[in-house]
Amino acid sequence: MKIEAHPHPVNEARREQILADPGFGLHFTDHMVLAEWTVADGWHDVRVQPYGPLSLDPATAVFHYAQEIFEGLKAYAHDDGSVWTFRPADNAARMQRSARRMALPELPADLFLEAVDTLVRTDVAWVPRGAETSLYLRPFMFASEVFLGVRPAEHVTFCVIASPAGAYFPGGLKPVSLWLSEEYTRAAPGGTGAAKCGGNYAASLAAQQEANQHGCAQVVFLDAVERRWVEELGGMNLYFVRDDGSIVTPQLSGSILAGVTRDAVHTLLDGLGHKVEERAVGIDEWRDGVRSGEVTEVFACGTAAVVTPVGRLCWRGGEVDSSVTHAGAAGPVTAEVRQALVDVQYGRAADEHGWMHRVV
Numbered sequence: 383m384k385i386e387a388h389p390h391p392v393n394e395a396r397r398e399q400i401l402a403d404p405g406f407g408l409h410f411t412d413h414m415v416l417a418e419w420t421v422a423d424g425w426h427d428v429r430v431q432p433y434g435p436l437s438l439d440p441a442t443a444v445f446h447y448a449q450e451i452f453e454g455l456k457a458y459a460h461d462d463g464s465v466w467t468f469r470p471a472d473n474a475a476r477m478q479r480s481a482r483r484m485a486l487p488e489l490p491a492d493l494f495l496e497a498v499d500t501l502v503r504t505d506v507a508w509v510p511r512g513a514e515t516s517l518y519l520r521p522f523m524f525a526s527e528v529f530l531g532v533r534p535a536e537h538v539t540f541c542v543i544a545s546p547a548g549a550y551f552p553g554g555l556k557p558v559s560l561w562l563s564e565e566y567t568r569a570a571p572g573g574t575g576a577a578k579c580g581g582n583y584a585a586s587l588a589a590q591q592e593a594n595q596h597g598c599a600q601v602v603f604l605d606a607v608e609r610r611w612v613e614e615l616g617g618m619n620l621y622f623v624r625d626d627g628s629i630v631t632p633q634l635s636g637s638i639l640a641g642v643t644r645d646a647v648h649t650l651l652d653g654l655g656h657k658v659e660e661r662a663v664g665i666d667e668w669r670d671g672v673r674s675g676e677v678t679e680v681f682a683c684g685t686a687a688v689v690t691p692v693g694r695l696c697w698r699g700g701e702v703d704s705s706v707t708h709a710g711a712a713g714p715v716t717a718e719v720r721q722a723l724v725d726v727q728y729g730r731a732a733d734e735h736g737w738m739h740r741v742v
């Protein structure tokens with residue numbers, strides 16, 4: 383891969399200042415990876431170059447028809463100085479599935495992995511070292527052909543950028559409150575819900591505004607047909623802990639995004655001796671279950687926030703709170719599986735499932 387080093391990288395003092403309190407998605411490293419695809423030449427011109435604006439013609443197809451997909455994964459620094467990513471091959475495979483759904487060309491998995499590894503190695507000084515910090519990696523692909531006709535683009539660009547990320551819960555795990563969207567849905571059968579595409583996020587933002595207006599941080603979406611089955615949040619999957627000890631997560635329905643974290647949590651819970659079921663979960667099972675005490679914990683999971691306890695579920699005319707029995711903190715199963723996951727990611731627990739990939 384061609385590497386063009388940044389002529390004026392961010393100086394060390396400024397970088398250390400950023401890494402001391404990076405937040406999320408605010409600061410970007412010195413470099414990015416780019417690659418081009420055309421019908422004639424396939425994938426080519428893979429390169430690392432200085433991070434900076436892309437110059438795009440206003441008629442570039444992605445601006446008009448949103449033919450775009452993305453991924454999200456993290457690089458973690460271990461105490462011995464090594465740097466690792468978590469299940470990157472799963473992100474590569476998911477990006478291929480998303481590409482097929484959005485009529486984009488599949489990126490070969492080895493090229494995806496090489497792009498991510500090369501960016502992390504080039505900008506390794508940007509991997510934060512503090513507790514539960516990471517370098518968030520954002521691979522994405524978009525229709526870069528200049529053409530207003532409606533058909534799959536014949537020129538596509540793949541890019542990877544990286545952004546240092548702080549601890550999501552620096553002050554300890556705080557339950558999030560959720561707004562039940564009864565008007566809007568996220569994804570319908572036959573739609574794009576299982577693809578990680580920007581369009582799904584665009585379509586979720588009006589519901590997100592509604593959530594914010596009602597004092598909630600995130601939206602819960604129901605299935606689009608019966609408006610009865612719990613699907614997921616705008617960008618996280620859901621788990622429910624029941625008082626009989628069983629744990630349930632909505633089964634992949636074709637309109638739910640198959641989270642890598644969701645899958646890892648299932649495996650870890652199995653290993654911790656819990657019984658996990660993947661099946662349909664009705665919204666009444668949640669509402670009535672919290673009221674009756676049959677549902678003892680609810681948590682959301684995804685790469686960015688790892689495992690997040692859920693507190694209030696609000697809708698027009700009511701709310702229930704699954705965190706009151708845990709004094710507004712994370713319940714025991716939520717805390718246990720979260721710890722098990724971050725211990726593997728930060729190299730403090732044995733990687734029994736071969737999930738970690740060493741980059742540096």
Ligand SMILES: *Cc1c(COP(=O)(O)O)cnc(C)c1O
Pocket residue numbers: 454578614615616617618619639640641642643644683684685686
């Ligand atoms: C990315 C995403 C998730 C979480 O997936 P992870 O691989 O665990 O990060 C869940 N739901 C949606 C809609 C997403 O886009």
